[in-house]
Amino acid sequence: MSAARKDAKKGGSWLGAYVLVYLVFLYLPVLLIPLFSFNDSIQAAFPLQGFTFEWYTTLSGNSALSGALANSLVIGAIAATGATLCGITVSYMDLFGRSPLAATISAIARLPILIPGVIVGISLLILVNLIGFGPSRTAIVLGHILVALPTTVVIMKSRFAAIPKTIHEAALDLGASDWTTFRRVMLPLSLPAIVSAFMLAFLTSFDEFIVAFFLAGTEPTLPLYIWSQLRFPKSLPTVMALGTAILAVSFVIAAIAEILRHRGLAAAQRPVPANLSKPEETERGELQWHST
Amino acid sequence: MSTIVARQPLPESRSSTGFRLAMLLPGGLVTFFLILFALGLVVFLALRGNDGSLLGAGFTFANFITVASDPLYWTVTLRSLAIAGLVTLATVVTAYPVAYYLAFHAGRRRGLLLFLVTLPFWTSYLLRVFAWKIVLAYNGVLNSALVESGIWSEPTLAFLNTPAAVVVTLAHAYAPFAILPIYVALDTIPKSLLEAASDLGARPFTSFRRVVLPNSMPGVLAAALVVFVPTVGDYVTPALVGGPASTMIGSLIQAQFGKANDWPFGAALAVAVMLVILAVVLVVRSADRRFGSRT
Numbered sequence: 337m338s339a340a341r342k343d344a345k346k347g348g349s350w351l352g353a354y355v356l357v358y359l360v361f362l363y364l365p366v367l368l369i370p371l372f373s374f375n376d377s378i379q380a381a382f383p384l385q386g387f388t389f390e391w392y393t394t395l396s397g398n399s400a401l402s403g404a405l406a407n408s409l410v411i412g413a414i415a416a417t418g419a420t421l422c423g424i425t426v427s428y429m430d431l432f433g434r435s436p437l438a439a440t441i442s443a444i445a446r447l448p449i450l451i452p453g454v455i456v457g458i459s460l461l462i463l464v465n466l467i468g469f470g471p472s473r474t475a476i477v478l479g480h481i482l483v484a485l486p487t488t489v490v491i492m493k494s495r496f497a498a499i500p501k502t503i504h505e506a507a508l509d510l511g512a513s514d515w516t517t518f519r520r521v522m523l524p525l526s527l528p529a530i531v532s533a534f535m536l537a538f539l540t541s542f543d544e545f546i547v548a549f550f551l552a553g554t555e556p557t558l559p560l561y562i563w564s565q566l567r568f569p570k571s572l573p574t575v576m577a578l579g580t581a582i583l584a585v586s587f588v589i590a591a592i593a594e595i596l597r598h599r600g601l602a603a604a605q606r607p608v609p610a611n612l613s614k615p616e617e618t619e620r621g622e623l624q625w626h627s628t
Numbered sequence: 629m630s631t632i633v634a635r636q637p638l639p640e641s642r643s644s645t646g647f648r649l650a651m652l653l654p655g656g657l658v659t660f661f662l663i664l665f666a667l668g669l670v671v672f673l674a675l676r677g678n679d680g681s682l683l684g685a686g687f688t689f690a691n692f693i694t695v696a697s698d699p700l701y702w703t704v705t706l707r708s709l710a711i712a713g714l715v716t717l718a719t720v721v722t723a724y725p726v727a728y729y730l731a732f733h734a735g736r737r738r739g740l741l742l743f744l745v746t747l748p749f750w751t752s753y754l755l756r757v758f759a760w761k762i763v764l765a766y767n768g769v770l771n772s773a774l775v776e777s778g779i780w781s782e783p784t785l786a787f788l789n790t791p792a793a794v795v796v797t798l799a800h801a802y803a804p805f806a807i808l809p810i811y812v813a814l815d816t817i818p819k820s821l822l823e824a825a826s827d828l829g830a831r832p833f834t835s836f837r838r839v840v841l842p843n844s845m846p847g848v849l850a851a852a853l854v855v856f857v858p859t860v861g862d863y864v865t866p867a868l869v870g871g872p873a874s875t876m877i878g879s880l881i882q883a884q885f886g887k888a889n890d891w892p893f894g895a896a897l898a899v900a901v902m903l904v905i906l907a908v909v910l911v912v913r914s915a916d917r918r919f920g921s922r923t
Contacts, residue, residue, distance in 0.1 A: 351729040355741065358726050362748055362803055365759040368769055372762065380762040381772035418654075426655035429648070438652060444659040449854060450905060451667075452861020454878045455898045458885050459666035462673060462895075465682050482662055514647040536750065543752035546864060550885060559754045566758065566868070576762075579755045590750035594743055 369583065373576035380572065391577035401578070404561035408542055411473055411557060415480035416537035422481065423488025423533055424526075428518065431496050432504065442493075446486045453546030456482055461550045475551035483544055484537035491536070491597065495529035496522065528596040535593035539586055558582065667902075674895035684892045691896030701880070701897070708877040709904070711794055712860035718799040719855045720848055723806035727847075728840075730807070731814035742811070749804040754864065760797040761868050764788040789871025797869050798859050805858075806851040813847020814840070845919035849912045856908060861901055877901055 368380070373392070377385040395401060422445065429435070430442035448456060456479060464475040499522065507517040523530070545559040552560050562578065565571045674691055676684025695701050726745065734741050748756070763769045764787035771783035787793060817840065825835035863878035870876075877897060884894025 351725055351733055355726050355729045358722065359744060361800070362745070365763055365800060366748065366751065366756060368762060369755060369759055372769075379767050379772075380765070380769055381767050382769065382776045383772075418658075422654045422658050425651045425653075426659075429651050429655070433648065433651070435648070437656075441652065441655045441659050444663055445655060447659075447663055450857055450909065452858055452878060452901065452905075454861045454863055454881050455667075455670065455901065458881065458891075458894060458898055459670045460662065461885065462669045462682070462891070463662070463666045466669065478662060481658060485658065514644055518647070518651075539750045543750070543754070545752075545754045546862075549882075559752060562754060562758070566761075572762070575758070579752070579758065583751055583755065586751045587747065590747055591743070593750075594746070598739070 366583065369576050370580040373573065373580045375573075378570065378573060380576070391573040394574045395577055395581070401561060404556050404558045407473060407555050408558040411476050411480065412538045412541040415477045415484060415541040416534050418477065418481040419484035419488045419537040419541075420492075420530060420534045422485055423492045423537075424523075424530065426485075427489050427493035427496055428522065430493060442489065445489045448482050449486045453483070454550075457547040457550030460547070464551065471551050471553040473553070473555055475553070476548050476557065479547040479551045480537075480541035480544055483547055484540040487540060488533040488537050491529055491533040492526065495526045499525050528599050532593040532597040535589050535596075539589055539593075543582070543586065670895045670898050673892050674899045676892045678890045678892045680889075682891075691893045692900075694893065695896050695900050701877075701900075704875055704877050704880055705900070705904070707791070707874070708860050711791060711798070711874070711876065712856050714795050715798040715802065715859045716852050716856045718795065719803050719806040720810070720851050722799075723803065723851065724810055724848070727807050727810035727814055727844075730811050731817075745807050746804055753801055756801045757797055757865050757868050760793070760800065761788070764793050764869060788869055789873070791870065791874040794865050794870040794874045794876075797865050798862060801865070802855045802859060805854045809850040809854065810844060810847040813844040813850075817843045842919055846916055849916050849919075853909065853912055857905055860905065 371384075372380040374387050374389070375384050376388040376390070426438075426442050426445045429438035433439075460475060460479050460482070461471065464470055464472070464478070469475065503521060503525070504517060507521045508514075512520065543559060544557075545563065548557050548560055549563070556564065558578075562575055565575050673684060675687050675689070677686045677688045677690065679685040730738055730741055730745075761768075765771070766783055766785055766788065768788070770787060771780075774780040775783055821839055821843070822835060825839045826832075830838065860876075861878040861881075862876060863882045866874050866876045866879050877900075881894050881897045881901070884890050884897065888894075
């Protein structure tokens with residue numbers, strides 16, 4: 337027994353070393369971007385030429401860049417709102433709606449995982465041309481809602497499923513309408529997951545290139561701006577400075593979203609029968625307050 | 629008891645119809661209009677002739693006949709399948725030990741490691757590909773490091789603009805996709821199964837081969853699918869690091885909606901890609917059933 341455990345331990349340490357190497361492979365190429373963004377040379381090559389902030393100073397006062405940034409922020413915020421709203425309603429109805437239509441919608445909402453971005457892009461390009469507004473920021477918003485939808489649906493579904501069924505039933509038993517149960521009970525309980533879904537949807541949109549490429553009119557997003565700059569070797573250091581800023585923002589937002597999601601899930605799994613009475617009582621009190 | 633009371637049609641039925649309608653509306657609009665109707669438009673357009681107008685003219689199978697008969701499209705499709713297949717194989721095989729470690733050995737570090745392997749998922753795909761371009765370029769990171777350290781005397785052109793560069797870049801870009809499904813499958817294997825195997829005298833490798841691996845196959849297949857689908861249609865990586873010898877089917881579709889400006893033909897290519905993906909999904913499904921899916 338102890339020998340077997342030792343064996344397992346040894347296997348574990350070999351695996352641990354492998355995981356370390358894997359993580360280095362995962363992060364090293366990406367971390368080269370910040371490294372060379374401070375390098376005083378147009379070439380991204382060794383040996384390093386000295387430290388400079390020059391490339392970061394070229395970022396300010398660039399109107400094309402700030403326009404693209406503004407577009408990305410606006411599109412990201414609207415698309416994330418849309419995708420989160422759809423994620424909440426689709427997963428809620430899938431779990432509590434008891435209808436085949438809701439289940440079908442939920443299944444189709446996860447379909448974009450099985451469609452390559454290029455096909456999402458062209459299908460929406462045809463659609464927006466048919467509707468009449470053509471490639472535009474609105475078109476990109478629609479595309480990004482689709483791209484982010486599977487993420488928001490999966491996050492919200494796992495959150496709603498983690499809330500003890502008794503809470504949902506108790507609210508209905510006590511006379512709360514469907515709407516009140518949803519708005520006063522289920523939504524507040526899943527707030528961390530909602531914020532997390534919104535942030536991840538925002539990141540998805542903010543970094544998305546493949547679909548936006550087809551749907552952009554005259555106003556590019558940040559990734560499209562980067563793409564347009566990749567053709568000019570001279571602007572590569574500037575792209576690396578911009579990329580570093582984007583990576584830093586993405587890391588921070590993803591970290592916060594991840595922490596929120598875990599907090600939410602941990603909080604959901606807490607009410608075991610022994611201390612179930614407490615949260616339920618406050619919930620009940622609030623419900624009665626609002627239904628009278 | 630409580631469920632019976634909850635189903636009493638008293639206050640529920642009053643708000644029910646309006647509530648259900650409001651709740652189904654956003655998702656219904658997006659799924660039926662933006663997904664199903666838009667995909668339907670692609671199929672419709674694929675059956676039309678190109679006359680420069682938005683929806684083409686007349687019904688024809690000419691687009692599909694060209695796709696099926698021109699050897700160029702066969703070459704590019706087979707190349708896309710080969711590249712996506714290699715990328716899928718590479719990501720799944722390299723991700724499996726990581727998922728295994730996370731499920732069985734990570735202990736208290738599990739949360740942090742899970743976060744670290746999923747973090748790249750949320751960073752810009754374009755930047756990840758761009759990073760490989762500066763690594764592989766002629767006067768790039770890899771060449772300069774090799775020359776600088778004296779391993780090679782001259783930089784080589786052999787890295788960039790090859791199908792191999794596309795495979796490495798895509799495998800790196802989609803690596804985070806593969807770990808999570810495998811990890812979930814491994815993590816949900818009942819621990820009693822492993823104990824039973826070792827109690828019955830199975831050596832660690834036997835119990836891995838006969839118990840863990842078959843039980844984790846649904847996760848492996850799911851991982852293979854989520855890596856295969858975006859890679860088979862990719863056009864960014866071939867454009868940035870692939871060169872002309874690694875044009876993929878996604879590049880051709882993009883060209884039809886761009887420079888070549890033959891939307892109906894591009895739509896036909898897209899339908900062909902969707903059929904290929906459908907075939908792969910069906911194969912994966914039947915394999916999944918053979919391994920006794922638990923999902």
